[in-house]
Amino acid sequence: MGDIILEDFFIKRSQQKKKTSPLNYKERFFTLKQGKLSYYDYDLEKGKKKSLKGSVDLEKVKCVENVEPELNAPPERTYPFQVAGSCGTSLQQTLTGDTLWIIYDEGPLYIFAKTEEIRRQWIHVLKQEVKYNKDLLPKYHPCFWVDGVWLCCHQEVKQAMGCMVLETRSTGFSAQVSQRKSRKPLPPTPDQEKNSRPLPLQPLPPEPPQPATSLEMKVIAEYDYVPQSEQDLELKRGEEYTVLAKDSANWWKAKDRYGNEGYIPSNFVSEVQNGLEQFEWYCKNMNRSQAENLLRKENKDGGFLVRDSSKAGKYTVSVFSKGGGDAAPACRHYNICTNQQGQFYLAERHNFDTIPDLIKYHQHNAAGMVSRLKYVVSNKTQNAPSTAGLGYGVWEIDPRHLTCIKDLGCGQFGVVKYGKWQGRHDVAIKMIKEGSMSEDDFIEEAKVMMKLQHTNLVQLYGVCTKQRPIYIVTEFLSNGCLLTYLREVMTPHPIQLLEMCKDVSEGMAYLESLQYLHRDLAARNCLVDGNGTVKVTDFGLSRYVLDDEYTSSEGSKFPVRWSPPEVLLYCKFSSKSDVWAFGVLMWEIYTLGKMPYERLNNTEIVQKLSSGLRLYRPQLANERVYSIMAACWNEKPEDRPPFQELVSIIQDLLYDLQ
CATH class of the missing domain: 2.30.29.30 (Pleckstrin-homology domain (PH domain)/Phosphotyrosine-binding domain (PTB))
Known part of the structure; x- marks a missing residue:
């Protein structure tokens, strides 16, 4: 042609x-x-x-x-x-x-x-x-x-x-x-008839000036932020700021209304035009279980909030009703739908151009819901997210600013303590025992790891490397290790179990998008915050272990029970080996913390996995949930779904359960 x-x-x-x-x-x-x-x-x-x-x-x-x-x-x-x-x-x-x-x-x-x-x-x-x-x-x-x-x-x-x-x-x-x-070409001119070959390309027109997307952007602070370094700028919730430069994804240079300039954490603000973040009733990054807990705690008939739906880009209105008569108190969840014209609705006959207009209407009209939206319920004053570091450009932390309060346990690298930074900021402090880690390599890697920031990853705040033992300082999560939480705290509920799997899959999808491998994904390497959100921790740290037993498939410290055949036989790590481990982690969640292959030793596991052995379906997992686990355990790595696909599958399943 x-x-x-x-x-x-x-x-x-x-x-x-x-x-x-x-x-x-x-x-x-x-x-x-x-x-x-x-x-x-x-x-x-x-x-x-x-x-x-x-x-x-x-x-x-x-x-x-x-x-x-x-x-x-x-x-x-x-x-x-x-x-x-x-x-x-x-x-x-x-x-x-x-x-x-x-x-x-x-x-x-x-x-x-x-x-x-x-x-x-x-x-x-x-x-x-x-x-x-x-x-x-x-x-x-x-x-x-x-x-x-x-x-x-x-x-x-x-x-x-x-x-x-x-x-x-x-x-x-x-x-x-x-x-x-007409699409027909115009008749050729005499000059064109002389030259049947295409003419050389004409010089390109000068490029029009492009708008500087990182400059002069108006944002609203969603949370208060107290400056933690000399370069930081204070944020006051609800006030407007001007972003001057986006020096990194996590820290932006901004100016307040008085002309003061400094760096702010990017996840503490939202663009003015975004809309929903400025409303008290919008609870970002909240799942169904967390919404129900918050609404029941407030215990107000008609208490409501708007949250992100399990399906990306969608929103859900969660409402609490005290019932009446024989009806028991209950939470109801209504997905905000869109029609072909792009309007929003909860009841099909009542369509609105914006979600705030929809909420305003239903604050006065139930229109088929269990109750009109009477009381705004919000967690914005409590749940400020973690920052990527304790201040802009800070990754080396002065140990004199740390106060150790109590032991949290003993991990692979040493003792872990709960403490405070500068007496006001909750942190977890890992004290690395000498000889357990390749320290110089890790210190270089820590500079990269600090830039990783996601709702479902435990945030690395910084390191203390100028003394021995070195410290790794991270976000503190009050509900501790996921494995312990499953065994001792968890009351099984199908939606909450699936939400835990979704949390881990989204954190891992973020790592996968950056081509970053975990290598030791398991329930013991996930933590749970005060709201029940699960976050992945210790990603990539297994590379710095100096214990020979850990790298041997015969050694008891090697994560044999979470490893696929290609790792056990050939030490071939990839994002697909993390996917296999995620399937095992799902199994841990749905068995409330049982040991995988509990009746087999490591040598037997290595032998039988290659012969097709797989973990059985847990009693709490239905066939759809177990099919997700089974897909993670395909023998060929290329047949296992990527994490982003797993996120979509789990989101769709959660959406169906609402």
């Missing part, structure tokens, strides 16, 4: 999975011809294209534009652009097991160029190819569609109108040329 206009290798983001993860990003060979943009698998060794993976009919394209890179995007994903087409029925067929998408209709096609110059060249040429299309968009989304929401305007409908007006003068998407009805 015509001569090739442009060809190049690009990374393409898949649209076929419910959630994005590193596995959605694959390198493809792109070819642009007149009327068609196609992408292929490519055999580098033979230097030729393989199977066609997909194509875009340029006649259906409505927009070609830049996309703002995501925060902390890796270097290879710094220069994204989008090709947005019309939505329609997808046509697919299977060829040798691969799905070939003939019509691209899953939203924008996201492509990542290697350099800004290459991106500009492709956008320029693509715009020239589609400038006569009759349905070009007046607005577009400058940021990505991620996990059920547009990052730029936070609309939850994929087909929602864009939020940024196209600059027609500089893009070539002019109103005048877009009025042409």
Whole structure:
């Protein structure tokens, strides 16, 4: 179909999975011809294209534009652009097991160029190819569609109108040329008839100035923050601040209304335009069990809150009713739905443009719910998240600022104590016994580990390395080790057990997205906070163990019971070996802390796993839950689902239970 206009290798983001993860990003060979943009698998060794993976009919394209890179995007994903087409029925067929998408209709096609110059060249040429299309968009989304929401305007409908007006003068998407009805090319001019070969590409137009997304952004403090280093800025809950620079994902430079400048923890604030965070009734990162506990504790008829649903990008209203007559007190959960117009509703006849409008209506009208929304219940004053370090740029902690209060136990590396930092901040202090760890290697790694920040990871605050023994200072979680919690505290409830699995899977999906391996995932290496949230700890520390027994499959200290065959036989660690261990951890949760393969010794386990031995289905686990465990225990690592897929599966199962 015509001569090739442009060809190049690009990374393409898949649209076929419910959630994005590193596995959605694959390198493809792109070819642009007149009327068609196609992408292929490519055999580098033979230097030729393989199977066609997909194509875009340029006649259906409505927009070609830049996309703002995501925060902390890796270097290879710094220069994204989008090709947005019309939505329609997808046509697919299977060829040798691969799905070939003939019509691209899953939203924008996201492509990542290697350099800004290459991106500009492709956008320029693509715009020239589609400038006569009759349905070009007046607005577009400058940021990505991620996990059920547009990052730029936070609309939850994929087909929602864009939020940024196209600059027609500089893009070539002019109103005048877009009025042409025919797709046929114009008759050639005499000069064009002399030259049947395509003319050389014209110089690219100067790049329009890009808005500095990290500057002058207005945010509202969700929590109070007391400065912990000289460079920090105080935050007061509910007040507005201006972000001046995003020096890192975890710490932003900001200015208060008095002109004071300093660094603030990014997870303590939310953008003004985000909306929900500014409302007292919105409880971020709260699951169903935590909502019920909080509502029952308040014990107010009509007490309510809005929380994130188990399904990404969705929200749930949780309401407490004291009942009446024969009815017992109960919590009810109502998923906030959206109609085709993008409006929100709890009862189908009552639709609203925004969630705050919906809540305001139901504060005065039950409209089918167990009660109208009478009293706001919130935990915002209690649950400030952990910061990545005790102040901006602080990773070496002065041991004189630490006060040890009581022993929490003895771990693999030494004694763990509960204590205070500067007399006011709860911390856990691991005192590393000499000879148990490769200390120099760990100290370098600690600088990287401190930057890891997720709701379901135990936060590393810093280290004390200028004395012996060295200390590792982390977030303190009041409910302690998950294994002990399961055995001694837990009252089994199907939803709470599944929420624990979801917590761990989301923490591990975050590590997986950064290509960071845990290597020793188990219930003993997870902790539980005061709200029942489970967080993964000690990720990556097994690499620094100096105990030879720990690295031997015959030794009692090696985590044989959580290890897949490829680790036991060949010491081959990967994210898929962590997935296997996650399946065993799920089994621990659903047996309330039983020992895996309790009747076998380590040698017998190594022998029988290769012969197909797997853990039995726990009594508390239904078939759907056990199928998730079983998928983690596929013999071939490539057959095990990635963590991001496990998160989606568990979210869907939780959503069905609500």
